[in-house]
Amino acid sequence: MTDESSERKTTSARSFQTRWLRDHSWLRFENGAMFCHFCRISKKTNPFGSAGCSNFQTSTLQKHKDYKDHEDALHEEAMRDTFSNQQRRVMKEQSHAIITAMKAVYWLAKEDIATVKYNSILTFLEEVGVDCVKDLHIGGNATY
Ligand SMILES: [Zn+2]
Numbered sequence: 001m002t003d004e005s006s007e008r009k010t011t012s013a014r015s016f017q018t019r020w021l022r023d024h025s026w027l028r029f030e031n032g033a034m035f036c037h038f039c040r041i042s043k044k045t046n047p048f049g050s051a052g053c054s055n056f057q058t059s060t061l062q063k064h065k066d067y068k069d070h071e072d073a074l075h076e077e078a079m080r081d082t083f084s085n086q087q088r089r090v091m092k093e094q095s096h097a098i099i100t101a102m103k104a105v106y107w108l109a110k111e112d113i114a115t116v117k118y119n120s121i122l123t124f125l126e127e128v129g130v131d132c133v134k135d136l137h138i139g140g141n142a143t144y
Pocket residue numbers: 026036037038039048064069070071073
C-alpha cells in the first residue's frame with residue numbers, strides 16, 4: 001500500500017492539476033507550463049514570469065506565492081491601478097481647467113472686455129484657488 005500510494009503521489013505530482021487554477025487566481029497554464037499572470041506583466045525573470053514552470057507540485061505554487069518577486073509583482077500591479085486612477089483624475093482636472101478657461105473667455109467677451117485680459121483673469125482665478133488653470137496662460141509675446 002505504501003508503495004502504491006507513493007507511486008500515485010509521484011505520478012500526480014508530475015501532472016498539472018486544473019484545480020490549482022481555482023486555488024490560485026494568478027496561475028495560468030499554457031503550452032504545458034505554468035505561468036504567473038502578475039509576474040509576466042511585471043516581466044519578472046523567475047520561471048513563472050518568463051519561460052514557464054513545469055515542476056507540477058503544490059509546494060512549487062506555494063513557494064512562488066511567497067516569493068519576493070511575486071510579491072513585488074503584486075505591488076506593481078496595485079501601483080499600476082493607483083496610477084491609472086490618478087491619470088483619470090488628472091484628465092478630469094484638465095477638462096475642468098479647459099472648461100474654466102473657456103468660461104473665462106466667454107465672460108470676457110460677454111462683458112465686452114478685451115481678450116488681452118485673458119492672462120489677467122487666469123491669474124485672478126489662480127489667486128482665488130482655481131489651481132487647475134495655471135498651465136493655460138498664453139505666452140507673453142502673443143498680442144490680441
Ligand atoms: Zn508571480
